Amino acid sequence: xxNEESSTxxxxxxxxxxxxxxxxxxxxxxxxxLTIVGILASEAALAKxxxxxxxxxxxxxxxxxxxxxxxxWRLRPLQRDVPPxx
Amino acid sequence: xxxxxxxxxxxxxxxxxxxxxxxxxxxxxxxGLLAKRAIxxxxxxxxxxxxxxxxxxxxxxxxANLGAIEILGMAANGAQYGMSTVHFYWxxxxxxxxxxxxxxxxxxxxxxxxxxxxxxxxxxNRPTHLFNALTxxxxxxxxxGVNLFALGIVLQAxxxxxxxxxxxxxxxxxxxxxxxxxxxxxxxxxVLQFFIIIAGLIPILVVGLKSVGxxxxxxxxxxxxxxxxxxxxxxxxxxxxxxxxxxDWVGIVFGLGFVLSFGYWTTNFAEVxxxxxxxxxxxxxxxxxxxxxxxxxxxxxxxxxxxxALALVPKLGKSDSLPYNDAIPLMMNQLLPNGALGIAMAGLxxxxxxxxxxxxxxxxxxxxxxxxxxxxxxxxxxxYYLRVGRVVTVLGVLxxxxxxxxxxxxxxxxxxxxxxxxxxxxxxxxTFIIAMFWKRVSPMSGIAGLAxxxxxxxxxxFWAFNLSYFYPGGVIDPAxxxxxxxxxxxxxxxxxxxxxxxxxxxxxxxGKPKPVEELAGxxxxxxxPSAPDPSTVPKPVWWQSPKLxxxxxxxxxxxxxxxxx
Numbered sequence: 001x002x003n004e005e006s007s008t009x010x011x012x013x014x015x016x017x018x019x020x021x022x023x024x025x026x027x028x029x030x031x032x033x034l035t036i037v038g039i040l041a042s043e044a045a046l047a048k049x050x051x052x053x054x055x056x057x058x059x060x061x062x063x064x065x066x067x068x069x070x071x072x073w074r075l076r077p078l079q080r081d082v083p084p085x086x
Numbered sequence: 087x088x089x090x091x092x093x094x095x096x097x098x099x100x101x102x103x104x105x106x107x108x109x110x111x112x113x114x115x116x117x118g119l120l121a122k123r124a125i126x127x128x129x130x131x132x133x134x135x136x137x138x139x140x141x142x143x144x145x146x147x148x149x150a151n152l153g154a155i156e157i158l159g160m161a162a163n164g165a166q167y168g169m170s171t172v173h174f175y176w177x178x179x180x181x182x183x184x185x186x187x188x189x190x191x192x193x194x195x196x197x198x199x200x201x202x203x204x205x206x207x208x209x210x211n212r213p214t215h216l217f218n219a220l221t222x223x224x225x226x227x228x229x230x231g232v233n234l235f236a237l238g239i240v241l242q243a244x245x246x247x248x249x250x251x252x253x254x255x256x257x258x259x260x261x262x263x264x265x266x267x268x269x270x271x272x273x274x275x276x277v278l279q280f281f282i283i284i285a286g287l288i289p290i291l292v293v294g295l296k297s298v299g300x301x302x303x304x305x306x307x308x309x310x311x312x313x314x315x316x317x318x319x320x321x322x323x324x325x326x327x328x329x330x331x332x333x334d335w336v337g338i339v340f341g342l343g344f345v346l347s348f349g350y351w352t353t354n355f356a357e358v359x360x361x362x363x364x365x366x367x368x369x370x371x372x373x374x375x376x377x378x379x380x381x382x383x384x385x386x387x388x389x390x391x392x393x394x395a396l397a398l399v400p401k402l403g404k405s406d407s408l409p410y411n412d413a414i415p416l417m418m419n420q421l422l423p424n425g426a427l428g429i430a431m432a433g434l435x436x437x438x439x440x441x442x443x444x445x446x447x448x449x450x451x452x453x454x455x456x457x458x459x460x461x462x463x464x465x466x467x468x469x470y471y472l473r474v475g476r477v478v479t480v481l482g483v484l485x486x487x488x489x490x491x492x493x494x495x496x497x498x499x500x501x502x503x504x505x506x507x508x509x510x511x512x513x514x515x516x517t518f519i520i521a522m523f524w525k526r527v528s529p530m531s532g533i534a535g536l537a538x539x540x541x542x543x544x545x546x547x548f549w550a551f552n553l554s555y556f557y558p559g560g561v562i563d564p565a566x567x568x569x570x571x572x573x574x575x576x577x578x579x580x581x582x583x584x585x586x587x588x589x590x591x592x593x594x595x596x597g598k599p600k601p602v603e604e605l606a607g608x609x610x611x612x613x614x615p616s617a618p619d620p621s622t623v624p625k626p627v628w629w630q631s632p633k634l635x636x637x638x639x640x641x642x643x644x645x646x647x648x649x650x651x
Contacts, residue, residue: 008127008467008468009126009127009468009469010126010127011126011127011129011130011135011137012123012124012125012126012127012130012135013124013130013134013135013136013137013270014124014137015123015124016121016123016124016134016135016137016138016270017120017121017123017124019142019274019277019278022113022116022117022274022278023277023278023281026109026110026113026278027281027285029109030106030109030285030429033102033105033106033425034425034426034429037102037424037425038425041423044423045423045424045425046423048420048421048422048423049289049293049421049422049423049426050293050296050297050421051296052292052293052296054289054292054293054422054423054426055423055425055426057289057292058285058288058289058425058426058429061285061288062285062429065281065285
C-alpha cells in the first residue's frame with residue numbers, strides 16, 4: 001500500500017534494461033576482433049609485446065568474459081521482485 | 087634511436103584502435119539513451135529508483151573512485167615510493183569499506199535519507215546540513231573540472247588533439263549520458279568502464295613483467311635505480327624517526343588508515359550514493375563489501391606497471407618533460423601493439439569519464455535535494471525537481487568545463503583550492519562516528535565540530551612548515567620544498583579528528599540533546615519504530631552474508647599485507 005501524494009508519479013525503475021546483455025555483447029565483439037588480430041599478428045607486433053601474442057590472449061580472455069555475461073543473462077534472467085500482496 | 091623514440095607519449099593508433107574507441111563511445115551514449123526510459127520520478131533520476139542489484143552497485147562503488155587521476159597517480163606513486171603505495175589501498179580503503187557495509191549502512195539506508203548531507207540535517211540541524219552540502223557540492227564540481235583538465239592533457243599528448251577540443255568533446259559525452267540516464271546512466275557506465283579499465287591494464291602488467299624478466303628481474307632492475315632495493319617492502323622506514331617516503335607508521339595507520347580513509351569512504355556522497363541506489367538493505371550493505379575485493383587487487387595493476395616503467399625508463403621522474411604521471415601512457419606506447427592499445431586507450435578515457443561522471447551525478451543530487459528543495463524552492467511537485475536535476479546536471483558540466491580551463495591557465499590555484507577542500511573533509515569522520523553512537527550529541531555540536539576540525543587541519547598545515555620532524559633527515563628547508571607533504575597531510579587529519587571530537591563533546595555538554603523520537607533510525611540503539619520487523623525480512627543465502635564478505639575481505643587483506651611486509 002502506498003500513501004504517497006497522488007501528484008508523485010510511479011517509479012519507472014523496473015523498465016531499466018539488463019546491463020549483462022551490453023557487457024556480454026561488447027566483450028564478445030571485442031574478443032572476436034582481437035582474437036582474429038592476434039592470429040594474424042605481425043612479427044613487429046609480437047616483438048613490441050616482448051614476444052607475447054598479447055592480442056590473442058586478450059581476445060580469448062575478453063571473449064570468455066563476454067560469453068560468461070551472456071550465459072548468466074540467459075540462464076538467470078532478471079526477476080522483478082513482486083511485492084507480497086497485502 | 088628506438089629507445090628515444092619510444093619515450094614520447096604520442097600513440098600510434100591505427101584504424102583498428104579507432105574502431106575499438108568508436109564502438110565504445112557509441113555504447114556509452116546508448117546506455118544513457120536506454121536508461122532514460124527508466125526515469126519517471128526524481129528518485130529514479132538521482133538514486134536509480136533504489137532498484138539496482140548488489141553486483142552492479144558494488145562494482146560502481148569501486149569504479150566511481152577509479153578515475154584516471156587515481157590510476158595515473160597511483161602508478162606514479164608506485165614509481166616514486168615503491169610498494170609502500172599499497173597503503174593507500176590495503177590500509178587506506180579496505181577497512182573503511184568494510185566498516186561502511188557492516189556498521190554504517192544500516193543507518194544510511196535504513197533511515198531512508200537520500201544523501202549524506204540529509205543524514206546530517208536529521209541528526210543535527212540545518213546549519214550543519216548547509217555547511218556540508220555547500221562544501222561537498224562545490225568540491226565535487228571542482229574535482230570534475232580537474233578530471234576534465236587531466237583528460238585534455240592526455241588526449242593532447244597521446245592523440246595530438248588541441249586541449250580545448252579534448253575538454254569540450256569529452257565533457258559532452260559525460261553530459262549526454264548523465265543528463266539523459268541520471269544515476270543509472272552513470273552507474274551502468276561505471277560498471278562497463280570497470281571491465282574495460284581492467285582489460286586495458288592487465289596486458290600492461292603481463293607484457294611489462296615479461297619484458298623486465300619477471301618478478302626477480304623487476305626487483306633487480308629497480309634496486310639499481312634511486313628508489314633502491316627497499317622499494318619492495320611496504321613498512322620499511324616507517325619507524326620513528328622515519329625514512330619512508332610516506333612518513334612514519336603513526337601517520338599511515340591513524341592519519342591515512344583511520345581518519346582520511348574512513349572519512350572519504352564512509353561519508354563521501356559520491357561513494358555512498360552508489361549504495362543508496364541498491365534495491366534492498368542487504369544489497370546496500372554488500373555494495374562496499376563487493377567493491378572491496380577488486381580494490382584489494384587493483385594496486386597490482388597500477389603500482390607494478392609504475393615500477394616496470396621505472397625499470398624500463400630509469401630517467402622517469404627526473405625531468406619536467408618526463409613526469410612520474412606519464413608512467414602508464416609510456417608503457418602503453420612502449421609495450422602494446424595495435425588492438426590491445428585501442429582497448430587500453432578506451433580504458434583510460436573511460437576512467438577519466440568515470441572520475442567526472444561520479445562527481446557530477448552526486449553534485450546534482452546534493453544541489454537539487456539538499457540546497458534547492460530544502461532552502462530555495464520547497465514543496466513543489468516531484469516532476470519539478472526532476473527537471474531541476476537535469477538543468478543542474480548541465481550547469482555542473484559547464485562549471486566543470488570552466489574549471490578545466492582555469493586549471494589549464496593557473497595550475498597552482500587549483501592545487502590550493504584542492505588543499506582547501508581537503509581541510510573540510512578531514513574532520514567529517516569524527517562528527518559522523520560520534521553522532522551515530524552517542525545519542526546525547528546536541529544539534530549545534532555538528533556545525534561547531536566540523537568548523538573547528540576544518541580550522542584545526544588548516545592550522546596544522548601551516549604549523550608543520552616549521553617542524554623539523556616533517557623534513558627528511560630532520561633538516562628544515564626554508565623554501566619548504568623538501569617537506570613530506572603526504573605525512574603532513576596524514577598528521578593534519580589526525581589533528582582535525584582530535585579537534586573535532588573535543589569540540590563536539592564540549593558543545594554537546596553546553597546544549598540540550600535532540601529529543602529521542604527525532605533520532606529514531608539515525609543513532610545506535612534507537613530503532614526506527616516504522617522499520618520492518620527483522621524477523622520478517624528473509625534471511626540471505628550464505629554467500630550473500632555481509633559479515634562473511636566483510637571479514638573475508640579483511641582476512642585477504644591481512645594475508646597479502648604479511649606477504650608484502
